[in-house]
Amino acid sequence: MSNFLTTSIGRKFLMSITGLFLMMFIMVHLGINMLLIFDDSGDLFNQGAHFMATNPAIKIMEPVLALGFLVHIIWSLVVTIQNMKARPVGYKQLNNSKSSTWASRNMFILGSLIFVFLVMHIIQFFWKIKITGDPLLAHISVGGEEMENTYALVAGLFKESLIYSLIYVVGGVLLGLHLAHGFWSAFQTIGFANTIWLKRLQFVGTIFAIVIAIGFSVIPLYFQIKF
Ligand code: HEM
Secondary structure: OHHHHHHHHHHHHHHHHHHHHHHHHHHHHHHHHHHHHHHOOOOHHHHHHHHHHHHHHHHHHHHHHHHHHHHHHHEEEEEEEHHHHHHOOOOOOOOOOOOOOOHHHHHHHHHHHHHHHHHHHHHHHHHHHHHHHHHOOEEEEEEEEOOHHHHHHHHHHHHHOOHHHHHHHHHHHHHHHHHHHHHHHHHOHHHHHHHHHHHHHHHHHHHEEEEEEEEHHHHHHHHHHHO
């Protein structure tokens, strides 16, 4: 296994597996977040957030998700450093924009910016919900069940802060760009490498990236425009 991880495909393999796992999380996360804009009473989103916070299967997945992020981030550093060492002088800069996209050449930068966004995001929501608490989270009753008012925390931030709303739009767009390359590249690494599959995966990857970028961006914009 350690030999495999030192080969070029082996190095990418761990990035691909963790990347695909994180993409599944991103889809579920966006699905639940969409409830924010489909019900202005907040009940639907609160029920979704409550389910995610209390369901035993999801609770088991939380540390796995954290591990997935950690491995993906740390391994991206390892791969980038190894690539730099393997090419210490650097090739003469050719105009390689024809053979590769801007996103594919800047995956590490995009990933690093998403990491900065993620730290801010975790402090704003996850940390308050799980550790410190917040007056906005005061319990409410939805359908006879007691739960935290997660909607008030999230909607409050987007209604009150244009700057943070715009940062969330940028975060969504950065994630979309990262996935525009990451989606098909991950499948290519695990074996879908022939030209027919590659074309299909690039098409699906582009649609996926657009849905993610627009989906996450629309939420803060909705609160800024409507309220
Ligand atoms: C409109 C945009 C977004 C909203 C409204 C939003 C909302 C939230 C909320 C409320 C939580 C806390 C959930 C809880 O602990 O009960 C959370 C956690 C989290 N978010 Fe987001 N999020 C957004 C965008 C993103 C993006 C773009 C990413 C990925 C780059 C992301 C990754 C995470 C992660 C890793 C967690 C911690 C794990 C979890 O609690 O499920 N989020 N988000």
